Amino acid sequence: MTAIKQQFEQKDVILLHGVTSSGKTQIYIRLIEQMIAQGKQVLYLLPEIALTTHVIERLRQYFGASIGVYHSRFNDNERVEVWQKVLNNEYRVVLGARSSVFLPFADLGLIIVDEEHETSYKQFDPAPRYNARDAAIFLANMHRGKVLLGSATPSFETYFNARTHKYGFAELTERYGGIQMPVIEVVSIAEETKKKTIQSHFTSVLMADIEAALANKEQVILFQNRRGYAPVLLCKICAYTPKCINCDVSLTYHKRTGKLHCHYCGYKEDTPNICPACGSTHLEYRGFGTEKIEDELSLLLPAARIARMDLDTTRSRNSLQNILNDLEEKKIDILVGTQMVAKGLDFADVTVIGVISADSLLKFPDYRANERSYQMLARGKR
Numbered sequence: 001m002t003a004i005k006q007q008f009e010q011k012d013v014i015l016l017h018g019v020t021s022s023g024k025t026q027i028y029i030r031l032i033e034q035m036i037a038q039g040k041q042v043l044y045l046l047p048e049i050a051l052t053t054h055v056i057e058r059l060r061q062y063f064g065a066s067i068g069v070y071h072s073r074f075n076d077n078e079r080v081e082v083w084q085k086v087l088n089n090e091y092r093v094v095l096g097a098r099s100s101v102f103l104p105f106a107d108l109g110l111i112i113v114d115e116e117h118e119t120s121y122k123q124f125d126p127a128p129r130y131n132a133r134d135a136a137i138f139l140a141n142m143h144r145g146k147v148l149l150g151s152a153t154p155s156f157e158t159y160f161n162a163r164t165h166k167y168g169f170a171e172l173t174e175r176y177g178g179i180q181m182p183v184i185e186v187v188s189i190a191e192e193t194k195k196k197t198i199q200s201h202f203t204s205v206l207m208a209d210i211e212a213a214l215a216n217k218e219q220v221i222l223f224q225n226r227r228g229y230a231p232v233l234l235c236k237i238c239a240y241t242p243k244c245i246n247c248d249v250s251l252t253y254h255k256r257t258g259k260l261h262c263h264y265c266g267y268k269e270d271t272p273n274i275c276p277a278c279g280s281t282h283l284e285y286r287g288f289g290t291e292k293i294e295d296e297l298s299l300l301l302p303a304a305r306i307a308r309m310d311l312d313t314t315r316s317r318n319s320l321q322n323i324l325n326d327l328e329e330k331k332i333d334i335l336v337g338t339q340m341v342a343k344g345l346d347f348a349d350v351t352v353i354g355v356i357s358a359d360s361l362l363k364f365p366d367y368r369a370n371e372r373s374y375q376m377l378a379r380g381k382r
Contacts, residue, residue, distance in 0.1 A: 001027055007168035008146050013137055015116075015162040016150045018172030019181070020378070024150050025055075028112050029062055031148065036066070036092050040109025040145070044095045045136060047118035048340065049073055054324055056095055063093050070096035070103060073317065098123060098132030101139055108143040111136045116149040116158055117375055153375040182353075189357070200296045201288055201356055207300070209352045210334070214304055218351040219327065220334045222293060225361060225376075227310040227338050228252035228261060229292045230285035233271065240277040242269070255291055256312070293356065294336045301334070309337035342376050 004027070007014050018024045032042045044059075046052050049071045059067055068091035070082045085091045087104045094100055098121050113121075113133050121132040133149070140147045149158055149167070162169040175181065187205045192198040199207055210220050230253045234241055242251045244262035251260035251269070259268045274281050294308045307313075307323055314320040326332045327347055335341060361373035 001030060003170045004031070004148070004168075007170065011168035012141065012145075013147045013149065013161075013166075014168035014170060015154055015158055016148055016170050016172070017154055017159070017162070018150065018152060019175060020152045021175045022152075022172035024114070024172065025058070028114070028148070028150070029059070031110060031112070032063070032093055035109040036063070038109060040107050041086075041089070041091075041105050042093045043100060043103075043105065043108060043111045043136070043139075044093060045100065045111065045113045045121070045132060046095065046097060047115050047120035049097055049320070052095055052097060059093070059095060066091060067093040067095060070094055070100040072097065072099055098130075098135075101132050101135045105139075105143065108140065108145045110145055111140045111147045112150065113147065114150045116151045117153055117155040119372065153378045156371060186358075199300060201293065202297075202300070202354075206354045206356075210301070210354070213352045214301070214333055216351075217330075217349075219330065219332065219347065219349045220352045220354070221341050221350055222297075222334060222336045222354045222356060223339075223342055224288070224290050224293050224336065224356045225338055226252075226287070226289040227263070227291065227312055228289040229255040229295070231287040231289060232285070233260065234284055234286050235275040235278065235280055236282040236284055237280040238275060238278040240275050242272065242276075252289065253285055254312070255295065290336050290338055297334060297336065304333045305331065306334045306336065307332045309335055309340050311338070311340075314340070339376060 004014055004016065016024060016027065028044065032044070035042045044055075046055060052069055052071055056067070056069055068082050068085055070079070074082070082091070082094075083103060086094060087106070089106055094103060096103075113136050116133050123130050123132070137147050151158070154162070158167070161167045185205060187203045189198065189203060192203045197204040202210075213220050232241055232250050233253055242260055243249060244251055244265065244267050246267055247262055247264045249262065249264060251262055251267075253259075253271060254261050257268070258271060260271055261268050272283065275283060290308050290310045291312070294306055297304070298306055307326065309320070309323050314323070323332070323335070327335055330349060355377060358373075358377065361376065362369055364372075366372065
């Protein structure tokens with residue numbers, strides 16, 4: 001904390017590099033308190049709407065009615081209300097997702113960008129296309145304010161800027177209270193398949209850990225970065241795969257709807273019983289997503305209370321918050337999800353986190369696949 005205050009005298013932007021559970025949020029709270037005492041406004045940016053609902057409960061204990069929330073799932077009336085309260089300086093602190101950088105701040109003293117490395121800060125569609133982290137730095141410069149970039153796994157460019165002294169740099173190398181970092185175990189699916197110890201998509205090690213956690217009344221999170229039931233429907237005779245008529249990408253089968261979905265444009269079509277190319281009936285599903293993980297886990301562990309958190313189960317307004325509340329109140333034993341579960345959620349009774357087919361993260365068509373795979377896996381160590 002002292003190092004950050006000293007560096008803010010020389011630098012406008014500081015990277016706070018702290019391992020998971022090192023107490024970064026408490027540092028944010030102390031800095032916000034100081035800014036409010038000076039009569040300035042604070043913007044606290046988070047990469048996901050899921051995190052705003054999770055963090056706001058903590059911050060309201062400190063700042064009460066002076067803190068507002070803003071994100072894209074608000075309706076027009078709610079957005080206007082927040083806009084007016086920021087304009088009239090009724091909200092001294094705003095907690096929001098990337099679009100909150102466009103609110104009409106009058107005297108912005110500090111912007112906190114938590115999990116600054118997250119790709120969710122970049123708006124791809126619709127226009128305007130912008131990176132909220134970079135926009136926040138520009139916005140703070142307009143108000144002559146300061147920016148604190150927080151992350152356990154900072155992006156290459158931010159870390160480079162900090163190491164070359166363009167940004168200030170502060171580091172937290174230990175967890176709060178001296179808590180040990182979790183044990184990480186890498187299990188080979190190929191070896192388990194040879195030994196015939198794998199059950200469906202779950203290794204014997206993972207199943208043993210899950211069963212032990214459930215026996216101890218603890219909770220489990222399983223991460224699989226593909227939603228739906230099966231990513232590919234394939235003809236065994238001619239290798240035909242149904243593709244989206246708009247995007248030319250393979251369609252994903254969703255068991256809940258019984259249809260093939262495009263995850264880019266939302267196009268849907270009925271699942272064929274025969275191959276449109278060769279007339280064969282030998283069609284099979286390849287790969288697996290969160291829907292299939294949930295389905296098969298319920299067969300292996302029928303007594304466990306299993307829930308799924310992905311784009312399909314969080315479309316309605318309060319569904320995301322309901323899932324998080326159920327997890328916190330221990331109404332859920334196992335939570336299966338996409339990258340939404342790997343973005344800063346913190347629950348005391350979660351003792352096992354399983355990343356299924358972890359090496360598939362490295363094979364995404366993205367020049368930053370290695371960097372982002374590490375960031376995502378490191379976030380799971382909380």
